[in-house]
Each structure stands twice: as C-alpha cells, then as structure tokens.
Amino acid sequence: MTLPVAQVAVDQATIHFDKFYSYRIPAELQDHVWPGSMVLVPFGRGDHARMAVVLAVAEVEEADAPPRLKALYDAAPEQARLTPDLLELVRFLKDRTFCTWFEAVKAVIPYGAQYMAVTAGGKPRMKNRLQRATEWVYTLTGELPAKPKPGPRQLAAVEALRVGPLTGRQLETAGISKPTLDTLCQKGVLTATRQDKTLDLFAAIPFDPQPLALSAEQQQAYDALAPNLADGQPHAALLHGVTGSGKTVVFLKLIERTLELGRKALVLVPEISLTPQMIRRLKSTFGSRLAVQHSALNNTERLLQWRMIQQGNADIVVGTRSAVFAPLQNLGLIIVDEEQEHTYQSESAPRYDAHDVAKKRAAMENALLVFASATPRTETYHAAKTGKYQLVTLTRRYGGRPLPNVDFIDMRAELTAGNPREVSARMVQELKTNLQNGEQSILLLNRRGYHTVGMCTACGQVLKCPNCSVPMVYHKPQQALMCHHCGHTVRPLPQLCPACGGQVRYSGFGTQRVEEELHELLPDARILRMDQDSTGQKNAHETMLAQFGRQEYDILLGTQMVAKGLDFEKVTLVGVLGIDSLLFGQGFRAYESVFSLVTQVIGRGGRASLPGRALIQTAVPNHPVLQLAAAQGYEDFYREEIAFRKYGLYPPFCAFCVIGFTGAQEGAVALAAQRFGALLAQHAAQHPQLPLRILGPAPMAIAMLNGKYRYKLTLKCRNDAAFRALLRRALDDYAAEKLPQKAAVIVDFNTDGDL
Ligand code: ADP
Ligand code: ZN
Numbered sequence: 001m002t003l004p005v006a007q008v009a010v011d012q013a014t015i016h017f018d019k020f021y022s023y024r025i026p027a028e029l030q031d032h033v034w035p036g037s038m039v040l041v042p043f044g045r046g047d048h049a050r051m052a053v054v055l056a057v058a059e060v061e062e063a064d065a066p067p068r069l070k071a072l073y074d075a076a077p078e079q080a081r082l083t084p085d086l087l088e089l090v091r092f093l094k095d096r097t098f099c100t101w102f103e104a105v106k107a108v109i110p111y112g113a114q115y116m117a118v119t120a121g122g123k124p125r126m127k128n129r130l131q132r133a134t135e136w137v138y139t140l141t142g143e144l145p146a147k148p149k150p151g152p153r154q155l156a157a158v159e160a161l162r163v164g165p166l167t168g169r170q171l172e173t174a175g176i177s178k179p180t181l182d183t184l185c186q187k188g189v190l191t192a193t194r195q196d197k198t199l200d201l202f203a204a205i206p207f208d209p210q211p212l213a214l215s216a217e218q219q220q221a222y223d224a225l226a227p228n229l230a231d232g233q234p235h236a237a238l239l240h241g242v243t244g245s246g247k248t249v250v251f252l253k254l255i256e257r258t259l260e261l262g263r264k265a266l267v268l269v270p271e272i273s274l275t276p277q278m279i280r281r282l283k284s285t286f287g288s289r290l291a292v293q294h295s296a297l298n299n300t301e302r303l304l305q306w307r308m309i310q311q312g313n314a315d316i317v318v319g320t321r322s323a324v325f326a327p328l329q330n331l332g333l334i335i336v337d338e339e340q341e342h343t344y345q346s347e348s349a350p351r352y353d354a355h356d357v358a359k360k361r362a363a364m365e366n367a368l369l370v371f372a373s374a375t376p377r378t379e380t381y382h383a384a385k386t387g388k389y390q391l392v393t394l395t396r397r398y399g400g401r402p403l404p405n406v407d408f409i410d411m412r413a414e415l416t417a418g419n420p421r422e423v424s425a426r427m428v429q430e431l432k433t434n435l436q437n438g439e440q441s442i443l444l445l446n447r448r449g450y451h452t453v454g455m456c457t458a459c460g461q462v463l464k465c466p467n468c469s470v471p472m473v474y475h476k477p478q479q480a481l482m483c484h485h486c487g488h489t490v491r492p493l494p495q496l497c498p499a500c501g502g503q504v505r506y507s508g509f510g511t512q513r514v515e516e517e518l519h520e521l522l523p524d525a526r527i528l529r530m531d532q533d534s535t536g537q538k539n540a541h542e543t544m545l546a547q548f549g550r551q552e553y554d555i556l557l558g559t560q561m562v563a564k565g566l567d568f569e570k571v572t573l574v575g576v577l578g579i580d581s582l583l584f585g586q587g588f589r590a591y592e593s594v595f596s597l598v599t600q601v602i603g604r605g606g607r608a609s610l611p612g613r614a615l616i617q618t619a620v621p622n623h624p625v626l627q628l629a630a631a632q633g634y635e636d637f638y639r640e641e642i643a644f645r646k647y648g649l650y651p652p653f654c655a656f657c658v659i660g661f662t663g664a665q666e667g668a669v670a671l672a673a674q675r676f677g678a679l680l681a682q683h684a685a686q687h688p689q690l691p692l693r694i695l696g697p698a699p700m701a702i703a704m705l706n707g708k709y710r711y712k713l714t715l716k717c718r719n720d721a722a723f724r725a726l727l728r729r730a731l732d733d734y735a736a737e738k739l740p741q742k743a744a745v746i747v748d749f750n751t752d753g754d755l
Helices: 084-097 099-108 152-161 168-173 178-186 215-228 245-261 270-284 299-310 321-325 354-365 376-384 410-417 425-436 511-521 541-549 590-602 624-630 633-648 666-685 721-736
Strands: 003-008 020-023 040-041 050-061 116-119 123-128 134-140 190-196 235-241 264-268 290-293 316-319 332-339 366-372 390-394 405-408 440-445 453-456 473-475 480-482 504-507 527-531 555-558 571-577 611-620 653-663 690-705 708-717 746-748
Touching: 003 040, 003 099, 020 040, 020 235, 040 116, 040 123, 050 099, 050 116, 084 099, 084 354, 099 321, 116 555, 116 690, 152 178, 168 178, 178 190, 190 590, 215 235, 215 245, 215 366, 215 390, 235 245, 235 376, 235 405, 235 425, 245 264, 245 270, 245 366, 264 321, 264 354, 270 290, 270 316, 270 453, 270 541, 290 299, 290 321, 316 321, 316 611, 321 354, 332 354, 354 366, 376 390, 376 633, 376 721, 390 504, 405 410, 410 611, 425 440, 425 590, 511 527, 511 555, 527 541, 541 721, 590 611, 590 624, 590 633, 611 624, 624 633, 653 666, 653 690, 666 690, 666 708, 721 746
Parallel strands: 235 366, 235 390, 264 316, 264 332, 290 316, 332 366, 405 611, 440 555, 440 571, 527 555, 571 611
Antiparallel strands: 003 020, 003 050, 040 050, 116 123, 134 190, 453 504, 473 480, 653 708, 653 746, 690 708
8 A cells, every 4th residue: 555645845944954744645635736736734743734835746655654644734726836947946946045945935936826824614724825816707609689679788798899808897998887798698698707807017008119220239249149049058148238338229139039939038127116117118119918027016916917927928027036936938038137236136035146046047948048237247247258158248339429427526625625515516516507408417325314323422322223233324204213224213313322311413414315405505406316215105116217207307316226227318417426435345245336336327327319427426536446437447347356356265266155143142143153163164174175264253244133143154165066065964963953042044145245
C-alpha cells in the first residue's frame, strides 16, 4: 500500500527554520494537489491552521511514511496554483535571497490572488483574500419571437447585441435594464454568463499611433538589438543613451517587433510617478492589450490586471519592481528602464533585485533583456564593457539638441553675503527670467518636510525618534515632528528640550520650507510641490504631472521623483538644491547615486526646441562628482568609480552581503552577530578556496529602528552556489544554537552598507 504525501513549506517560518513538512493527502483532495498548490495544514502542537505551499507530491510506501502523518485540511482550486514558471521563480528567490519559501510565494502573486484560513462548518478551510469581482455578460443566442409583440427595449437589446456580447454595465449605459435582459434570457433569446470583471484603466487614453521615424543613431541601436528577439536564445544588453537621446523610441520599436513575432513584452520602470508617461505612450501606440502592475493600484484593480495577464489577454505589461513576476507567457522582451534606480531592489523579504529576476526570466524564456539608462550602475556598465552584455549606445540628443549648460552657485559666498535662505539670489533671478518668458522650471531638493532638525540651544541635543536613532523632521501642515522611518509623530511641536529643558531651535530646509520661501520670493509663480507627503492620494502623481504638462504651474519643486524620466518641452531651467549631504553619505554607492541623480535631473531641461540650462547650489563646487555630472561625463565618472571599486574591493569585484541582526535587547543582538560570525568563520576555514572576508560585527549606521537594535556583519564574497551553501550551513548552525535570546537574521545582497 502507498500513501499520497505532499511536501509543503509553511507561512510564518523564519529563515533559519524553514523546512519541508510532510502531510497525507486525504481522499477528497486527491487529484487536487500538485506542486505549486496552495494548501491549509494543521501545524504545531495545537494543530492550528496554517497556509502552506506544496513543493512536491509523491506516493510513499506506508511502511516508509513518517509515523503520525497529519492530513491536509484543505487545498485551493487549481486556478490558484503556482504555474511551473512561477514555482521556478519561487525556487530562485529562495535560493538567491535567503527568504522563506512562503515569503517568495507572496512576492510572486498579488495579495488579491492569495488565500487565507477561515473556519467553515466548524472546520478549517481556505478562502480567497479578495472576492473576485465578476459581472454578467450577455450573448445573443436566438431570435425574438414575433408574438407577443416585443417591446422597444427588447428590440434595442437584441440590436445592441448583434455586434457581439456585452456586459450588463454596458447595456445599462445604453438604457437597457436588468429586468428586460432577464426576460430575454427566459425566452431563450439571450444567454447570460458570469465572467471576471474587466476594467480598462486607460480608457481615456486614445489609440493614436504616430509613425515613428528613427534617427540614424536610433536605427543603429534598433538594428543591433532586434535580431536578438528572434534567434531563440536568451540575450542581455545595455542601452546606454544620454538623456533625451530617445531610448523610449527605441523601446517602442522593439516592442512592435516583439508583438509581430507573436511574443510579449514587459517594461519595468523604477517609480509609479513614471508609469503614467510610459502607459500613455504605449497605449496610444499599441492600444488596449496593455496591463499594469504597481502599488498604487488597489487590490481589486491589481488582481483584475493580473488575471488579464494570466489569462493571456495582455501583450504588454508595464510596472514597477514586482511586475517582474507578471505571469506573461511567451515573453520575448524585457526592458528595465532607468536601470540604475535602487527601487529595483526590494528592501523587505524577499530582498531581491529585479535585475536578477529579469535575467532569470530572460534565460527561462529565451528573451531579450534590455537595461537602459543614461547613467547605468557601475556593475552594469562593467558587465557591458567586458562583453557580458551587449553594449549599445546613443551619444546624441534627438534632433541634435544640446545638453543644458550647467553652472554652479557657491553657497559659501551666499552665506558670507548674508543670505539666510536656501534658494540663492541667482537662482531666484533665473526663476524670474523663466517666469517672464513663460517657460517652466524644475527644482530638486531631496529632503521632505519643513525643518529637518530641531536642536536644543542649551545642551546641543538633536530631537530624535524614540524608536529609531534618527532625527525627527518638522512637518508644518500637521504642526508635528515626524520620523521618516517609522512614522512616529510628536504633537504639539516641542519648544523645550526633553532632556534639559533648554530652548529648541528648528533649522534645515525641506521641500515644504522651500515652497514657502519661493512663494515669498516669487509671489506670482505657480508652484507645484511633489514629494511623498503631497502625492499620497491615489493617482496624485499622474494628476500633478499632467497639470505641469499643461503648464498650469511654473515651477515643479520636489524630491528625487522629479529628477527622472520626465519629458516636458517647456522646461528650460533645472535647479539642484541641497545635494551636498548626499555626497558625504555612507555606503559605497554614494558617489554613483549623486552622479546619477544630478545627471538625470539636468537632463530634464532643454528637451525640445528651447535650450536648457541648469544651476547647482553647493558648498563644494569643485567636487569631482559634481563636476563630472555637470559635464554629463559618464565615461569619465565610470573610469574613476571602477578604479575605486577595484581598489576598495567592492562590486563588481566581489559580492557585497550584509547579514543583519535585530532584536529588543542590545546585548543579545550583539552576541548573536558575534556567534554567527564565528560559525561562519568555522565553515569558511574548511573551504579555504572560497574567497571571503568577514567584517564586523558592528552596529548599523541607524543603530535602532522601530525600537529594535541592529547589528551587522559585512561579507565580501563571491555569490556562487558554493558560497550560498556555506552561508546556509551557518544559518542551520545558528538555528541550533542555544542562545538566551535569538536575534532575527536578515541576509541582503543588494545593500551598499546598511539595511
Ligand atoms: P530618453 O528616454 O533617452 O531620455 P526620450 O525617449 O524621452 O529620451 O526622447 C526625448 C524626446 O525626443 C522625447 O520628447 C521624444 O518624443 C523625442 N524623440 C526622440 N526620438 C524621436 C524620434 N525618432 N522621432 C520623434 N521624436 C523623437
Ligand atoms: Zn522612528
């Protein structure tokens, strides 16, 4: 006799304790459970219901089966099962990011498509997290009998349905009510079926394809890339093009070719604020078989779009990081636009990099993967330079437009001249000139809030978040201090130091303060502030950018979300405020981020017929990174940066892995980090051929976050299977350690310093 047995991984495991558990498949669930099935299992001593995913199914000899084998409680229907492709991505995430199985499962399917445990009829059962939104669809299946004489509305309904099936909603807008339809169904003239609600999120964007004539350089880029769509092999390329060179136009042509070949395309963008522009272009060029996946959709919208993709009804998917898991079949092209952006890296488990998942998918599907940027990551450019990726370049702006002229404003001189403001006199002058000429300006200030620090004038202490070791920021509209990490809020605004009772003085400039300053200095200017606080509302990004595009505003002031991808013809002035603190940031990617941010924001100016100019306010105008960014000298920057990476041993010359330890008790956290380091060193000693340097343990730069202490080990290693196996053994040992308090462990291969 054999028993059908499922091997599952359960929800709510920890990374150092995420095993397979065996369960008997009861008779009523036989033929309903496959690898990839979502199931509900009795877990632990109390047999509490827990969600799990099946990873293998086997017939086991009764004699060989584990004793007291428990049976599955329930299984989700087949349509909820992870497809073999998604299951392979789950395995990939588990292997590469050291997450738990179930964390990986939750990453690849949207919330709305997931299941939860409920009790039904006294038994543990599973239920959809979201009820699927469905609607009635009517199809003409007979003819109206002549007697009794049909009414005008019945005739109208039949006429409307002659062209094809319509939904109840569509018929209702045509003035045909549900009772009329019901009657017609009874007569056998119509049949009604229920189907997933469709929703055209972009109905308002007209289908309006414009013929695209590529410039000579764009054509060369296209010609170099297009053959790789059709040869049945996976390919990866870097499209390196200066800002305004028309990378998007090359994407459109590549997508067109992909669709011609009967394949599908996935376009990743780094931020929601950039999706509306991309969607507009794609929808007007390719029509409605377009789906989106990003976090500004509500759960229902997201689920419906996901089902549309899953059912094969979308040819193009646009979205942010998690869209890399979109269940497209027959994927031919993956584009990662602005590939240098850190938003492609997930900062919670699974801590994956969309780059890596995109590479995996391109390999699975024999697709062409195109990374695109004016300022690629140093690692990406290195891979292109050394022949791992195909390198395709666009060196000129479309239409031969010059890059903006860049000038520096020395803020030390401003201070000496007695200007206490954040916006320099020269910047104000230039903004005025633009106002008079009816041209638009973009100002970048990467700090939100009003005042950025409150400091005691007596003891010199900075007001910090009680849960996180970072200064709190004053937000004027709320009259409150807020922590930008955990959201902790202090109201009313403290005037006295909580430590010594001294007077608190607020200083430092955030976007809210600069907005106020600009209103004083330029009372006629229409100013649009765009930051995390002003874009909380649904579709806020889209609305704001559309308003700016229609020139309802003169100045767009904002955080990094105004720096990238935007294409507005009337923008001729770009101003950079308060960049210096980023230059002296920690982490080995600090220079690369500043170079990229400044280059990108400068590139927003002078993109159409009007020439652009840019002004950078700084106390260090001679800083080489700013100078290189001003010259848009990517090659020169790369040469310096790659030398630094090699000399200091940083990626791409090694993998950089941070192992974080967090917990409520500082001593326990420090001890855990130390023990883990020792365990890892023991294993490493047995494999002297594996390159590995262990640095630390040390407290993280933000030593406390959300009330938890944080320590880290930094590893410089080679991220291959042998190293990952070693790390896994250290995690197993750590799980077996008898420590008084076990700190939580986090493994991150994407960070450049802290978690
Ligand atoms: P990038 O993404 O490289 O910064 P875009 O793709 O946004 O540049 O192109 C910059 C501007 O030039 C856009 O307004 C775009 O419509 C225009 N453009 C680029 N190439 C062409 C082309 N071949 N025909 C018409 N307009 C083009
Ligand atoms: Zn906090």
